[in-house]
Amino acid sequence: MTMPSPLSRIRIGSAPDSWGVWFADDPRQVPWQRFLDEVAGSGYEWIELGPYGYLPTDPAVLAEETGRRGLRVSAGTVFTGLHHGPAVWDRTWAHVAENAALAQAMGAEHLVVIPSFWRDDKTGEVLEDHTLTAEQWRNLTGLTERLGREVRERYGLRVVVHPHADTHVDSEENVARFLDATDPDLVALCLDTGHYAYCGGDSVKLIETYGERIGYLHLKQVDPEILARVVADEVPFGPAVARGVMCEPPSGVPALEPVLAAAQALDVELFAIVEQDMYPCDPDKPYPIAVRTRRFLRSCGA
Numbered sequence: 001m002t003m004p005s006p007l008s009r010i011r012i013g014s015a016p017d018s019w020g021v022w023f024a025d026d027p028r029q030v031p032w033q034r035f036l037d038e039v040a041g042s043g044y045e046w047i048e049l050g051p052y053g054y055l056p057t058d059p060a061v062l063a064e065e066t067g068r069r070g071l072r073v074s075a076g077t078v079f080t081g082l083h084h085g086p087a088v089w090d091r092t093w094a095h096v097a098e099n100a101a102l103a104q105a106m107g108a109e110h111l112v113v114i115p116s117f118w119r120d121d122k123t124g125e126v127l128e129d130h131t132l133t134a135e136q137w138r139n140l141t142g143l144t145e146r147l148g149r150e151v152r153e154r155y156g157l158r159v160v161v162h163p164h165a166d167t168h169v170d171s172e173e174n175v176a177r178f179l180d181a182t183d184p185d186l187v188a189l190c191l192d193t194g195h196y197a198y199c200g201g202d203s204v205k206l207i208e209t210y211g212e213r214i215g216y217l218h219l220k221q222v223d224p225e226i227l228a229r230v231v232a233d234e235v236p237f238g239p240a241v242a243r244g245v246m247c248e249p250p251s252g253v254p255a256l257e258p259v260l261a262a263a264q265a266l267d268v269e270l271f272a273i274v275e276q277d278m279y280p281c282d283p284d285k286p287y288p289i290a291v292r293t294r295r296f297l298r299s300c301g302a
Contacts, residue, residue, distance in 0.1 A: 006301035007264050010217075013046025013074050014039050014274045016054055018290060020281035024053030028280040032056070033065075040069040042290035043298075048112070048273055049076045052099050059105035066106070074110060074271045075160075075216065076103035081116035082143035083136040083168060089143065096147065100155040110216055110271070111157045112190050113147065115140070115167040121238035132168050140168070141181040148186035160190035160216040163199070166237040170199040175206065179213050189213045192275065194220025194246055197254050198227060204254070207262040217263060217272040219297070221252030238279075246277040248289050249296050257300050272302065 019038065021029045030038075032055050039047055047066070049055055056062045066073065076099040080092050100111055118130045132140065148159040161178070163169045169178050175196075179189065191214055193203045207214055222245055230240040249256055263270055274293055278285070 007260055009264050009267065009269055010260060010272050010302050011046055011074070011269065012044065012272055012274070012294070012297055012302045013048070014042070014044045014290060015048040016050030017048075017275040017277055017279075018293075019286040020279045020283075021050050021054055022279040024051045026280075029054075030283045030286070034283070036065060036069050036071065038287045038290065040071055042287060043294040044274075044290070045070060045072060046074045046271065046273065047071050048074055049099070049103060049106070049108075052076070052078075052095075052102070057098075057102055059102060062102070062106060073103065073106035073108045074273060075108050075112050076100060076110075076157075077112040077114065077162075079114045079116055080144075080147070082147065083115070083132055083140040085136075085139040086143070089146075092147075093150075096151065097154075100151055100157055103157060104155040109156075109158060110160050110190075111151055111155075112162050112216065113144070113159050114162045114164050115169050117164075117166045117237070118168060119166055119236055121166060121236055124236040124239070130168070136168075137177070137181065141178065145183050145186045148183075152186070158188060158215055159186070160188045162190040162192055162195070162218070163201075164192070164195050165198045165240075170195070172199075172201045172206070175201065176210075179210055184213055188215025190216040190218060192218035192220055193254055193256065193259055194218070194222050194252075194275070194277075197222050198245070202254070203259045204262045207259070207266065211266045214263065214266060214270070217259075217270055218275045219249070219256055219259075219272050220275050220277070221247055221249050221254065221256070223247040223252050241277045241279060244278075248276060249293055256297070260300055260302055
């Protein structure tokens with residue numbers, strides 16, 4: 001009899017991000033057909049949609065293209081600035097709705113929600129204070145709950161909020177404050193191991209402390225030496241990525257084996273989607289990394 005994988009609760013996938021894709025249309029990015037070919041060829045069965053418009057937005061076309069490659073969609077992704085309050089709701093919802101509709105049509109169950117950046121990720125221009133006021137925290141938490149409710153009711157998807165470098169939901173302190181102020185029934189967390197380490201957090205500790213809130217994982221590592229220089233020089237996230245701050249597993253931190261073991265111990269089904277930020281990159285760079293990363297994760301039992 002074949003023994004089940006020790007990480008039988010974890011469903012591994014990858015994303016356009018691991019192919020250097022950050023935008024719907026950019027000549028420096030690999031064409032979407034090549035991404036689909038290579039992500040399937042490297043052994044993954046699950047993908048995220050990436051930036052809306054990068055992959056075909058016609059569900060029939062996308063279903064045909066993914067289906068013939070043996071791929072399925074785990075989630076869509078949106079950026080939001082809900083701390084700005086009700087004035088941004090309509091614009092935010094229009095962006096969310098088109099992403100959620102496509103994700104739903106593709107059979108996904110999650111919508112990854114990333115808070116907006118407080119400084120420009122290309123130029124480093126400071127767009128607003130990096131610390132929220134009490135009113136802004138109330139806007140952020142209250143409107144995220146509303147988003148979670150409406151996305152669930154209209155599209156059947158679960159909102160998972162992604163702590164991210166250069167946003168207001170980043171550090172251990174801010175992630176805990178956000179979770180403590182939101183309804184677990186409406187808002188879960190997408191724990192990105194790389195971003196959390198980038199901002200000084202301990203992923204295993206977070207899983208053990210807030211396990212019931214962990215709804216989704218992004219697997220990523222940071223290079224601690226590059227990170228130290230990035231922090232010291234106050235480098236924005238985009239240029240930090242160009243410096244190679246996000247690195248190929250298992251060469252960085254955090255170690256992924258204990259993270260995966262802690263996630264498995266939650267005894268719930270979880271997606272764990274590989275993301276290695278490397279925009280912009282040579283189009284021939286991602287595929288060999290993806291193959292090696294999938295092999296490494298198999299060695300961890302995933």
